[in-house]
Amino acid sequence: MPKKFATAINCMDGRAQKPVIEYVMANFGVDYVDMITEPGPNRILAEGKDTYLVESIKKRVEISVKKHGSKVIVIAAHHDCAGNPVDENAQKQHLEKAVETVTSWGLPVEKITSLWLDERMF
Secondary structure, eight states, X not given: OOOOEEEEEEESOHXXXXXXXXXXXXXXXXXXXXXXXXXXXXXXXXXXOOHHHHHHHHXXXXXXXXHHOOOEEXXXXXXXOSSSOSOHHHHHHHHHHHHHHHHTTOOSOSEEEEEEEOGXXX
16 A cells, blocks of 8 residues: 655754654654755745745655655744744744645645644644
8 A cells, every 4th residue: 555645844943843743644644744844934935035945845845746645735833933033923824824825836735734833842
């Protein structure tokens, strides 16, 4: 039976890796999570100012979707982020906009969603 993949666009912060992988595997029934990391990716995708980074993230997501058959994309953000040092409300607004950005790419996936990691998840 083929293994199932999901894609996580996550902060590079090492504290966020394991909780995101565990959450995605448990909640979406996948065997593997392709991890695409940048410092504060929710801000990068929400603002769209750094077109190089946005395109880099997009290219890596496309590889996960096209080559691994990923059907779920999760965009994660976390408490105490050095790459996006704003309050929780602003982080969550960035997550919403990041989901809109990734949705606009028109990828053949079943779900694009967000995940907020608070201080209790580390």
